Amino acid sequence: xxxxxxxxxxxxxxxxxxxxxxxxxxxxxxxxxxxxxxxxxxxxxxxxxxxxxxxxxxxxxxxxxxxxxxxxxxxxxxxxxxxxxxxxxxxxxxxxxxxxxxxxxxxxxxxxxxxxxxxxxxxxxxxxxxxxxxxxxxxxxxxxxxxxxxxxxxxxxxxxxxxxxxxxxxxxxxxxxxxxxxxxxxxxxxxxxxxxxxxxxxxxxxxxxxxxxxxxxxxxxxxxxxxxxxxxxxxxxxxxxxxxxxxxxxxxxxxxxxxxxxxxxxxxxxxxxxxxxxxxxxxxxxxxxxxxxxxxxxxxxxxxxxxxxxxxxxxxxxxxxxxxxxxxxxxxxxxxxxxxxxxxxxxxxxxxxxxxxxxxxxxxxxxxxxxxxxxxxxxxxxxxxxxxxxxxxxxxxxxxxxxxxxxxxxxxxxxxxxxxxxxxxxxxxxxxxxxxxxxxxxxxxxxxxxxxxxxxx
Amino acid sequence: xxxxxxxxxxxxxxxxxxxxxxxxxxxxxxxxxxxxxxxxxxxxxxxxxxxxxxxxxxxxxxxxxxxxxxxxxxxxxxxxxxxxxxxxxxxxxxxxxxxxxxxxxxxxxxxxxxxxxxxxxxxxxxxxxxxxxxxxxxxxxxxxxxxxxxxxxxxxxxxxxxxxxxxxxxxxxxxxxxxxxxxxxxxxxxxxxxxxxxxxxxxxxxxxxxxxxxxxxxxxxxxxxxxxxxxxxxxxxxxxxxxxxxxxxxxxxxxxxxxxxxxxxxxxxxxxxxxxxxxxxxxxxxxxxxxxxxxxxxxxxxxxxxxxxxxxxxxxxxxxxxxxxxxxxxxxxxxxxxxxxxxxxxxxxxxxxxxxxxxxxxxxxxxxxxxxxxxxxxxxxxxxxxxxxxxxxxxxxxxxxxxxxxxxxxxxxxxxxxxxxxxx
Numbered sequence: 001x002x003x004x005x006x007x008x009x010x011x012x013x014x015x016x017x018x019x020x021x022x023x024x025x026x027x028x029x030x031x032x033x034x035x036x037x038x039x040x041x042x043x044x045x046x047x048x049x050x051x052x053x054x055x056x057x058x059x060x061x062x063x064x065x066x067x068x069x070x071x072x073x074x075x076x077x078x079x080x081x082x083x084x085x086x087x088x089x090x091x092x093x094x095x096x097x098x099x100x101x102x103x104x105x106x107x108x109x110x111x112x113x114x115x116x117x118x119x120x121x122x123x124x125x126x127x128x129x130x131x132x133x134x135x136x137x138x139x140x141x142x143x144x145x146x147x148x149x150x151x152x153x154x155x156x157x158x159x160x161x162x163x164x165x166x167x168x169x170x171x172x173x174x175x176x177x178x179x180x181x182x183x184x185x186x187x188x189x190x191x192x193x194x195x196x197x198x199x200x201x202x203x204x205x206x207x208x209x210x211x212x213x214x215x216x217x218x219x220x221x222x223x224x225x226x227x228x229x230x231x232x233x234x235x236x237x238x239x240x241x242x243x244x245x246x247x248x249x250x251x252x253x254x255x256x257x258x259x260x261x262x263x264x265x266x267x268x269x270x271x272x273x274x275x276x277x278x279x280x281x282x283x284x285x286x287x288x289x290x291x292x293x294x295x296x297x298x299x300x301x302x303x304x305x306x307x308x309x310x311x312x313x314x315x316x317x318x319x320x321x322x323x324x325x326x327x328x329x330x331x332x333x334x335x336x337x338x339x340x341x342x343x344x345x346x347x348x349x350x351x352x353x354x355x356x357x358x359x360x361x362x363x364x365x366x367x368x369x370x371x372x373x374x375x376x377x378x379x380x381x382x383x384x385x386x387x388x389x390x391x392x393x394x395x396x397x398x399x400x401x402x403x404x405x406x407x408x409x410x411x412x413x414x415x416x417x418x419x420x421x422x423x424x425x426x427x428x429x430x431x432x433x434x435x436x437x438x439x440x441x442x443x444x445x446x447x448x449x450x451x452x453x454x455x456x457x
Numbered sequence: 458x459x460x461x462x463x464x465x466x467x468x469x470x471x472x473x474x475x476x477x478x479x480x481x482x483x484x485x486x487x488x489x490x491x492x493x494x495x496x497x498x499x500x501x502x503x504x505x506x507x508x509x510x511x512x513x514x515x516x517x518x519x520x521x522x523x524x525x526x527x528x529x530x531x532x533x534x535x536x537x538x539x540x541x542x543x544x545x546x547x548x549x550x551x552x553x554x555x556x557x558x559x560x561x562x563x564x565x566x567x568x569x570x571x572x573x574x575x576x577x578x579x580x581x582x583x584x585x586x587x588x589x590x591x592x593x594x595x596x597x598x599x600x601x602x603x604x605x606x607x608x609x610x611x612x613x614x615x616x617x618x619x620x621x622x623x624x625x626x627x628x629x630x631x632x633x634x635x636x637x638x639x640x641x642x643x644x645x646x647x648x649x650x651x652x653x654x655x656x657x658x659x660x661x662x663x664x665x666x667x668x669x670x671x672x673x674x675x676x677x678x679x680x681x682x683x684x685x686x687x688x689x690x691x692x693x694x695x696x697x698x699x700x701x702x703x704x705x706x707x708x709x710x711x712x713x714x715x716x717x718x719x720x721x722x723x724x725x726x727x728x729x730x731x732x733x734x735x736x737x738x739x740x741x742x743x744x745x746x747x748x749x750x751x752x753x754x755x756x757x758x759x760x761x762x763x764x765x766x767x768x769x770x771x772x773x774x775x776x777x778x779x780x781x782x783x784x785x786x787x788x789x790x791x792x793x794x795x796x797x798x799x800x801x802x803x804x805x806x807x808x809x810x811x812x813x814x815x816x817x818x819x820x821x822x823x824x825x826x827x828x829x830x831x832x833x834x835x836x837x838x839x840x841x842x843x844x845x846x847x848x849x850x851x852x853x854x855x856x857x858x859x860x861x862x863x864x865x866x867x868x869x870x871x872x873x874x875x876x877x878x879x880x881x
Contacts, residue, residue, distance in 0.1 A: 382765070405771065410768060432840065437662070438844075439847060440624065440633075441697065446854075447627060
């Protein structure tokens with residue numbers, strides 16, 4: 001614990017310095033994009049490329065109520081779309097901008113028509129090529145043909161078609177490289193479409209490929225798997241997957257996810273679902289080795305705070321500050337509330353864990369809340385325990401009782417002996433009841449059967 | 458000689474040994490119709506017979522002399538005679554003509570109800586019941602009549618004493634349904650909800666090819682009692698209940714099922730609103746009192762949940778959490794639960810307005826507890842023995858063997874040799 005103490009010392013200063021909003025030049029490269037400050041859209045968008053960049057910008061524009069930032073996001077989206085060939089999205093963005101950004105950002109009908117015409121021509125060309133390949137029955141060319149088709153549809157925003165075409169290449173894959181390529185494309189399109197069950201199946205398909213995969217692909221697959229788990233609300237699995245993603249990912253997967261996001265998602269899910277031992281094993285030690293090479297994610301610092309009681313309040317406060325920006329994230333926004341609740345519950349339970357009795361006043365101070373509010377929260381936690389025992393694989397239960405008069409929480413240990421006696425008597429009674437009614441019923445059936453048999457005779 | 462006089466002489470003469478009684482029985486059976494035609498002249502004859510010795514004869518004549526529709530005055534005279542007879546008659550002679558005996562008792566019940574004094578029939582029917590029973594586990598049709606009279610006369614304790622016997626042999630399924638239904642109602646009256654639940658459960662899950670009205674009424678009460686006792690109710694019947702019941706019972710009891718759903722949400726205001734809107738439906742089924750008990754049980758359940766979470770709690774907080782109107786009401790509820798029902802353990806500190814919840818003081822260390830456990834073990838062992846005995850009995854049963862013999866697998870030449878007489 002001492003070693004952690006020392007490292008947490010300077011880190012505390014760092015956290016407060018960042019929270020103060022200062023723009024420290026030398027720390028810029030390591031400063032988190034997701035901080036308590038207003039989101040820097042340009043820096044944020046710079047992390048991504050391709051379609052996901054556009055989607056994220058549009059999402060931010062939708063969620064932001066602040067007009068200038070909204071317009072900023074829309075402007076960047078417009079520029080990005082113009083570089084591509086997706087006229088559908090283009091129309092959408094123009095509608096959203098609604099002329100607010102001046103004449104340069106209006107409806108460029110000419111551009112749209114030109115792109116559409118080019119698309120038609122390209123499509124015809126591809127179709128002819130594909131037919132030619134099919135008649136010639138050259139596997140590799142057919143596969144390339146379908147791939148090109150898939151890419152074409154993807155660029156034009158027709159994700160369903162793209163997916164179908166990528167999947168069609170499966171029959172023509174000869175080497176495992178091809179299979180991996182197909183899986184990665186399918187995964188990419190599925191993530192964009194939001195169909196995460198497909199993601200999971202293609203990830204497992206890719207992992208089963210006979211050849212060993214290179215580190216980057218492994219990292220990419222882990223990210224995709226983590227995303228799928230996140231969407232499926234399996235936070236513990238998601239945390240594991242994200243934390244297993246090595247630093248080799250770098251910028252290679254920024255058409256889907258940025259390395260920062262991996263750290264953010266992983267950190268949050270881990271905080272919410274891992275218990276202390278797991279946090280130590282999976283987060284601290286890697287933190288001191290390879291993950292620290294990641295651009296600084298303040299959340300990892302937070303994780304080191306959690307075991308120390310005096311820091312719960314500041315930890316939760318900091319998380320509260322982060323919340324606004326996290327809600328702008330396209331994958332995380334549905335889950336922020338749940339994750340935060342779980343983190344808070346875990347903190348409460350962990351606080352009471354070592355004690356036989358806890359003074360509610362002191363606890364309220366530690367969590368910077370009122371005694372009444374705390375009481376209500378604890379009551380909810382204790383009652384929930386009666387209904388469901390284990391949450392997310394970790395023991396998130398509170399066995400205690402509240403002395404409302406003196407404001408003390410007493411830990412309560414189940415009396416096994418009494419419980420056993422009660423169960424035994426109860427089982428005996430049930431057996432008694434069941435057998436008696438069984439005998440009665442069999443008698444009735446026998447009687448009924450006798451009647452019927454007699455009638456037949 | 459007047460045939461009646463002859464008959465009388467025969468009765469008096471042939472009522473001593475069992476062989477004589479059998480002859481008497483055959484004679485009486487032949488004379489039955491003629492007796493019926495002379496029903497008006499029979500009452501004076503009865504005075505000449507002694508019910509304890511000449512029970513069989515007395516029975517036949519008595520039965521013949523009681524025409525079906527009866528006026529109040531007639532009932533007045535007949536009821537004491539029947540009562541005396543039942544008290545005095547000899548058991549073996551009665552058992553030779555059980556259906557006659559049954560019809561006599563039935564008529565007694567009708568007359569007693571006509572006189573609007575059901576309590577006059579309670580004791581006689583109880584004695585009659587015990588005399589007719591072959592064994593304690595045997596269910597006679599008189600059981601349900603007896604329970605009905607108990608209900609009407611409000612003699613719940615006597616009814617309850619009968620219900621403590623376990624019943625295994627049944628002649629007529631209809632008897633069982635009525636017995637369990639009335640029995641359930643008596644237990645509800647005495648607040649023995651678990652036993653009521655068992656009885657009603659038996660009705661609802663009994664094998665039946667079509668639904669009958671008794672099962673429907675029983676199901677309604679079953680829902681309400683299970684809410685009071687367990688605080689929850691699941692609409693799925695166990696697998697062994699008949700398919701007719703599983704499919705159709707719910708449709709007849711719609712308001713009750715919805716009441717159960719509303720109870721499940723845990724919101725008292727909603728529950729009370731629902732009860733108010735559907736009050737006449739419940740009233741028409743005579744279940745309104747029970748429904749009110751369901752509502753009050755909800756308060757109890759909420760308070761019970763509090764005992765799991767809190768060691769001490771102020772009366773004010775209890776009142777707000779459980780949605781009662783004032784701390785005084787909360788105090789009343791807690792007192793009632795502690796003292797009357799023994800459901801929770803608590804002490805009230807009136808100075809602070811605080812309630813302290815205590816753990817169940819039962820330590821399972823006393824002699825009584827050991828005896829209790831021991832007797833439970835004995836009872837269950839007896840039950841298992843009974844189960845094995847019944848299994849053996851069925852394996853030897855002729856009808857079962859014939860059915861099983863026809864349908865079983867034949868692997869060996871010997872298997873084809875099923876004795877002829879079993880192939881019905």
